[in-house]
Amino acid sequence: MNAATRSPQPPLTRSVEDYLKSVFHLTSQGGFATTSDIAEMLEVAPPSVSGMMKRLSETGLIEHVPYRGVQLTPQGRRAALQMIRRHRILESYLTSKLGYDWGDVHVEAEQLEHAVSEKLIERMADALGEPRYDPHGAPIPTAAGEIEEAELVTLADIAVGSSVVLREVGDENTERLHYLAEQGLIPGVQLTVIDRQPFNGPTIVRLGDGTTRVVGQELALLLFCRPVDGE
Amino acid sequence: MNAATRSPQPPLTRSVEDYLKSVFHLTSQGGFATTSDIAEMLEVAPPSVSGMMKRLSETGLIEHVPYRGVQLTPQGRRAALQMIRRHRILESYLTSKLGYDWGDVHVEAEQLEHAVSEKLIERMADALGEPRYDPHGAPIPTAAGEIEEAELVTLADIAVGSSVVLREVGDENTERLHYLAEQGLIPGVQLTVIDRQPFNGPTIVRLGDGTTRVVGQELALLLFCRPVDGE
DNA sequence: TTTGAGATTTAGGCTAGCCTAATGCCCTGT
DNA sequence: ACAGGGCATTAGGCTAGCCTAAATCTCAAA
Structure with a gap:
């Protein structure tokens, strides 16, 4: 039994959550996310990415093809979508309910997304009437982990x-x-x-x-x- | 020039914020907070507390009397009160605006208090009408760092x-x-x-x-x- | 086919924060 | 006055996550 099949999962760290989000965004058009693209997006040095990719593939969240790049496993994709849902619900809530300007919500949501519970996100989504798009027009993944793929x-x-x-x-x-x-x-x-x-x-x-x-x-x-x- | 007078201050870590809150609560009746009391409150081993107390006194947040215990400096008290304000405003907001039960707010606020910005707290406080007490009746420190001391x-x-x-x-x-x-x-x-x-x-x-x-x-x-x- | 630029990984090191084990201090009770 | 219990500290070690420098791989161009 390897690490990927061990259960239950420990909670993800803030850092891991950020890496998964980056990989999700960088692979949204298909293909692999490269080490240097991830490094640039997260503002860390490339070796930090290599190290993290090693750990994440050991826990089964990504698939790492050495010297090529990484992709999310279904499990990693689920976790990434959960983070994106949190982020976008938070942005929507801050804008609608607390008078935030759409230019300011990103920074705040970036911090909060690592601290909120599932319960809180669902309460906010409920208070907003289950919004489908965030203030920038980006689609909000459902609680079940589905996201609209529009051709824009x-x-x-x-x-x-x-x-x-x-x-x-x-x-x-x-x-x-x-x-x-x-x-x-x-x-x-x-x-x-x-x-x-x-x-x-x-x-x-x-x-x-x-x-x-x-x-x-x-x-x-x-x-x-x-x-x-x-x- | 020692560390305590260097500026500007780096942001406090989550861990430091928790230690400061503990010291505040343990010294609210006056006197010193002891290593073992802090350890018990934060569920860490006593040597972890000794180590942290060393770092915190170097940064001027606490006064450490070896083998006696610690007290907050004015700067540490300010930081602790800020955390307590965040915590209690969050508890109030979750209860009033998101239908949380007063028994459930503590755990959620404990996480969020490390992630929210000053701006968000003030917007929540404003939306609530600047509440003076949290759902459990505890006084909420003002943004200026003053807290009601009632004789109860x-x-x-x-x-x-x-x-x-x-x-x-x-x-x-x-x-x-x-x-x-x-x-x-x-x-x-x-x-x-x-x-x-x-x-x-x-x-x-x-x-x-x-x-x-x-x-x-x-x-x-x-x-x-x-x-x-x-x- | 070879070469070299650029990307990636490995090697080795650092800090924060945690741990256990060992040591040291304080103070009370005899 | 001092022995011993109990608390605090020091010593030493661990992991996560970051870094720089060095080694290695890939691939396109000559």
């Missing part, structure tokens, strides 16, 4: 002339989020791409109210859209 | 025939708290001591509604009362 395209990829709905802002930076909110670029808003400058230049969009915005390439890559008609 | 007497010390108001339940045990709530023994209730059995036997009290309760010595020591007339 970044604003930078939308053809000139197309109309789309902004569904998700894939950013965590407080200042950028404040700026986007000022500009009215928040989930749910309808956009028409009326022009785009060449050489990865900015995209010019018209909002529902007829006003226009100039969105730089870097920001446009963080704005995920869906066709205006689809569900 | 345990029910076991109240003379037969006296009427008192139950002000605080000094317990954290879930089951005992559930039991007390069932019995109607919650802060604010008025009690008249109508009898007491000899040899540290139970106290018999009459509640406002005329019903009576038999309160064992052990529980009576946890029920803090004030005279019925005073503010």
Whole structure:
């Protein structure tokens, strides 16, 4: 009997929870999460990642292919989704019930997600009416560990002339989020791409109210859209 | 320049926060907190406490008199009161806003108090209307670090025939708290001591509604009362 | 096919915080 | 006055998680 099949599991540490989340995000498009990508995301040195990957594969949370990278096992994925649910419910609660600005919730949720009980998260979810999306438009995994996989395209990829709905802002930076909110670029808003400058230049969009915005390439890559008609 | 005067302070660890809280509680009647009392309260071995006391006195949070015990410095007291404010605001919020039972809040708050920001605590306090007491009747320190020092007497010390108001339940045990709530023994209730059995036997009290309760010595020591007339 | 840049892993070391075992101090009771 | 019990401290060791430096692997380009 190896470590992966031993039971019951000890509770995960804060550090392990963070590694699992990183691997989840880095593998969301399929493939492997590399050591250096994880290191960069968590702001640790690459050897720290190698060491942790060793421990996590011994406990059966990830699959490690040496020199290639890692993927989550079903068990690791479950744990990661639980953390993401916690994070997004917390962000939603802080925004709806405690007057937090959507730019400030990420940092606070990042700390709280390691300390809250399942019970507390479910009470918050209940108080909010079981929200399906967080304040940035990201889907909230269910308590059962299912997450919506939507096909979203970044604003930078939308053809000139197309109309789309902004569904998700894939950013965590407080200042950028404040700026986007000022500009009215928040989930749910309808956009028409009326022009785009060449050489990865900015995209010019018209909002529902007829006003226009100039969105730089870097920001446009963080704005995920869906066709205006689809569900 | 020694460590105590160096600035700025690094953030306190979870462990340090717990030690400071313990010392605060153990010295609330004055005097020193002993190594073994702290060890028992935190469920660690006495040498772990000695080691931590060494570190904490180097950072100027406590005053350590070898073989005697420790006391908080003004700086340590400030940090301890901040943790107690966090804990009690959290307990109040969970009870008022998320439907927690007063027996269950302690465990949850114990985890959260290390993860919440000042900002979040103040938003919760604001949402609650700046409460002065937690669900168990314990006074909540102000954001400025002041705490009410009330002269309370345990029910076991109240003379037969006296009427008192139950002000605080000094317990954290879930089951005992559930039991007390069932019995109607919650802060604010008025009690008249109508009898007491000899040899540290139970106290018999009459509640406002005329019903009576038999309160064992052990529980009576946890029920803090004030005279019925005073503010 | 070989080579070398870049990524990864291994080696070795550090700190915080915990432990047990051994030692030292204090103080009371004889 | 001092012996001994009980508490506190020191000594020494462990793990998790981080680090830097050194060794190793991979793969693309020459």
